[in-house]
Amino acid sequence: MIENLSYMVAPILSSKLLIILFLGTLFGLILGVLPGLGPTTGGALILPFTITLDPLSAIVLLTAIYCAGTYGGAITAILINTPGTPAAAATCLDGYPLAQKGEAGRALGMATFGSAFGGLFSVIVLVFFAPILANIAYEFGQPEYFALAIFGLTMLASIGEGSPTKNLIAGAFGILLSTVGKDVMASIDRFTFGVNELTEGIGFIPVVVGMFAMSELLVQSNLTNQIFERIAMKAVRLPSKDDFKYCFKTILRSSGIGSFIGILPAEGGTVASLIGYSEAKRWSKKPEEFGKGAIDGIAGAETANNAATGGAMVPTLALGIPGSATTAVILTGLIIHGLRPGPDLFKEQPEFLYGIFGAMFFANILFFIFGFFGAKIFARITLIPNRLLWPMIFTLSVCGTYSLNQSFTDVFLMISFGIIGYVMRKFGFSVVPVIIGLILGQLVELTLRQSLVIFDGDWTLFLTRPIVVTFFILSVVALIFPNIRKKNK
Amino acid sequence: MNSNSFEKKGGFLSALFSSELILLFFIFCFSIFLFVTTFYFDEVPPILVRGIQPATFPKILLGLIFSLNLLLVYFYFSRPKKDYEKQSRIFYKTVGIFIIFPLIALKVDLILALMLSSIAITYFWGEKNLLLNLFLSIVFPILVFLLFEGVLGLRFPPGILTNLYYN
Numbered sequence: 001m002i003e004n005l006s007y008m009v010a011p012i013l014s015s016k017l018l019i020i021l022f023l024g025t026l027f028g029l030i031l032g033v034l035p036g037l038g039p040t041t042g043g044a045l046i047l048p049f050t051i052t053l054d055p056l057s058a059i060v061l062l063t064a065i066y067c068a069g070t071y072g073g074a075i076t077a078i079l080i081n082t083p084g085t086p087a088a089a090a091t092c093l094d095g096y097p098l099a100q101k102g103e104a105g106r107a108l109g110m111a112t113f114g115s116a117f118g119g120l121f122s123v124i125v126l127v128f129f130a131p132i133l134a135n136i137a138y139e140f141g142q143p144e145y146f147a148l149a150i151f152g153l154t155m156l157a158s159i160g161e162g163s164p165t166k167n168l169i170a171g172a173f174g175i176l177l178s179t180v181g182k183d184v185m186a187s188i189d190r191f192t193f194g195v196n197e198l199t200e201g202i203g204f205i206p207v208v209v210g211m212f213a214m215s216e217l218l219v220q221s222n223l224t225n226q227i228f229e230r231i232a233m234k235a236v237r238l239p240s241k242d243d244f245k246y247c248f249k250t251i252l253r254s255s256g257i258g259s260f261i262g263i264l265p266a267e268g269g270t271v272a273s274l275i276g277y278s279e280a281k282r283w284s285k286k287p288e289e290f291g292k293g294a295i296d297g298i299a300g301a302e303t304a305n306n307a308a309t310g311g312a313m314v315p316t317l318a319l320g321i322p323g324s325a326t327t328a329v330i331l332t333g334l335i336i337h338g339l340r341p342g343p344d345l346f347k348e349q350p351e352f353l354y355g356i357f358g359a360m361f362f363a364n365i366l367f368f369i370f371g372f373f374g375a376k377i378f379a380r381i382t383l384i385p386n387r388l389l390w391p392m393i394f395t396l397s398v399c400g401t402y403s404l405n406q407s408f409t410d411v412f413l414m415i416s417f418g419i420i421g422y423v424m425r426k427f428g429f430s431v432v433p434v435i436i437g438l439i440l441g442q443l444v445e446l447t448l449r450q451s452l453v454i455f456d457g458d459w460t461l462f463l464t465r466p467i468v469v470t471f472f473i474l475s476v477v478a479l480i481f482p483n484i485r486k487k488n489k
Numbered sequence: 490m491n492s493n494s495f496e497k498k499g500g501f502l503s504a505l506f507s508s509e510l511i512l513l514f515f516i517f518c519f520s521i522f523l524f525v526t527t528f529y530f531d532e533v534p535p536i537l538v539r540g541i542q543p544a545t546f547p548k549i550l551l552g553l554i555f556s557l558n559l560l561l562v563y564f565y566f567s568r569p570k571k572d573y574e575k576q577s578r579i580f581y582k583t584v585g586i587f588i589i590f591p592l593i594a595l596k597v598d599l600i601l602a603l604m605l606s607s608i609a610i611t612y613f614w615g616e617k618n619l620l621l622n623l624f625l626s627i628v629f630p631i632l633v634f635l636l637f638e639g640v641l642g643l644r645f646p647p648g649i650l651t652n653l654y655y656n
Contacts, residue, residue: 052641165564169516169557176523176550183543188531190543191523214587221583221614222576387614388625391607395630398590398603403643408595415587426573427512445546452540 032072122310174437214418262311276304
């Protein structure tokens with residue numbers, strides 16, 4: 001264990017990794033403050049570029065973007081009342097009113113401190129829980145993996161605020177995409193329609209870049225007249241002794257909430273921040289101030305969304321089941337580098353995994369420093385007009401997608417998925433389940449078919465294995481829970 | 490069925506021809522078409538089949554999509570309708586660029602297509618400063634080209650501009 005922990009300092013011992021960590025954090029902050037981009041879309045954009053890096057450098061870059069981007073959303077939430085990322089939506093509720101009162105520096109200081117604390121707390125959770133979960137998963141056979149993947153997919157029902165039914169359709173569509181190309185066991189063409197390029201299947205990059213970046217470009221095309229009004233601020237202030245005393249319990253509580261919510265497959269920072277915020281209000285000494293500029297409201301939401309980053313990495317690395325939209329992009333990065341997360345990775349490449357944990361730890365410290373000293377500068381980035389920013393993103397998306405296989409088919413697919421993604425978003429279908437479905441699709445089919453080989457084709461034998469039955473019960477709960485949550489609202 | 494929900498939007502006919510229902514109808518057609526396609530997949534001889542036939546898993550998925558879509562149709566008629574905002578003209582122009590871009594990229598030149606698309610997006614989205622537009626739309630794709638070609642070692646497809654560089 002101690003030896004493994006020593007691998008965590010690798011990112012700061014290697015000058016190359018340190019530069020990547022530095023750039024990733026900086027890039028993540030920039031993406032986080034730009035409404036519409038954020039760590040998921042930004043990660044998708046940067047994904048093709050990571051091909052040229054070694055696996056550790058690539059994932060260090062993506063995780064730094066993830067941590068810093070999640071925090072970056074708070075800057076715009078507080079200064080322009082527009083969350084840079086969906087996870088910062090709850091921060092607007094009190095951050096902007098506090099900024100309007102002339103206390104933008106205080107609000108940003110609490111957001112920065114809470115985010116960094118939550119992020120660091122969640123890395124500790126990750127370091128201790130991911131190996132335990134991986135050890136448990138080491139005992140899993142094919143039927144258990146199948147049931148686990150089904151559980152991960154049913155958790156998609158509760159993603160975002162959309163309809164669970166629509167999320168499930170989107171997830172099934174993602175799995176369907178994974179069946180395009182040569183069949184995994186019998187080498188038979190499926191849904192290729194005579195197109196040779198499709199026999200290798202649909203790549204992750206065209207779908208990820210299309211669904212996130214291109215669909216967002218189309219969303220932004222309807223918002224070209226949007227003008228942001230930025231509240232002026234002097235400097236970010238560290239929380240005062242009184243603020244610190246008043247909010248510390250909230251920060252601790254939200255760290256726990258965020259880490260726990262993050263661990264649940266397919267949940268993420270958005271859900272964590274909303275729960276963190278509502279719990280902060282429930283336990284607050286001054287709940288009547290919420291919505292009018294409560295400092296503990298900012299602490300509750302911001303701590304929870306960054307605490308979810310480490311939590312979300314637990315199922316991603318230990319089981320290969322993404323914990324959130326951005327971890328789905330990170331998982332895609334691992335897969336395109338030929339790595340399949342899961343218990344085997346913990347046994348075979350601990351230095352790689354602990355390097356990632358270390359990168360997340362130091363990314364949280366770095367964004368705290370950058371945020372503290374540079375929030376004012378980062379806030380200015382929001383003033384870049386969409387009409388200049390998005391054509392550049394279009395160019396990067398096309399070249400990035402083309403670069404992977406040097407194939408025009410990938411570019412066509414990316415553009416097509418951009419349009420499909422836009423239509424889906426327009427009608428309330430989340431695009432995240434498509435990506436998670438695409439990633440998990442092959443695992444689901446392969447484990448199902450291998451299980452049936454073990455069971456000699458008898459489907460009922462699934463029910464003779466206790467872990468499988470447990471996951472199936474959890475899956476049913478995961479399907480029912482979003483409906484109960486909706487009714488309660 | 491909740492009749493009030495139709496009254497809000499002007500009766501049964503308007504509910505029947507709403508864009509959401511058209512999408513649900515499209516999902517039905519899409520899943521039926523793909524379901525039929527699965528019957529044309531090659532089959533593995535029974536002695537070699539491992540677990541299930543290659544067509545079975547996609548069939549299960551398509552059946553699931555079809556059933557869930559039926560639920561959506563039920564919800565559509567039983568719940569109050571949502572109002573969807575109309576698309577702006579700029580949106581349609583951007584989609585137009587998405588459609589024309591691959592044609593130019595494939596037939597003429599990828600970099601030229603990127604430059605033209607950038608100019609068009611920037612212009613349609615409201616940038617009236619032509620010099621700034623031209624500068625960004627020409628310089629940025631060239632920088633990206635040089636980055637990919639020089640630093641990342643990517644070979645771009647032949648075309649009018651790329652041939653000038655390679656020759």
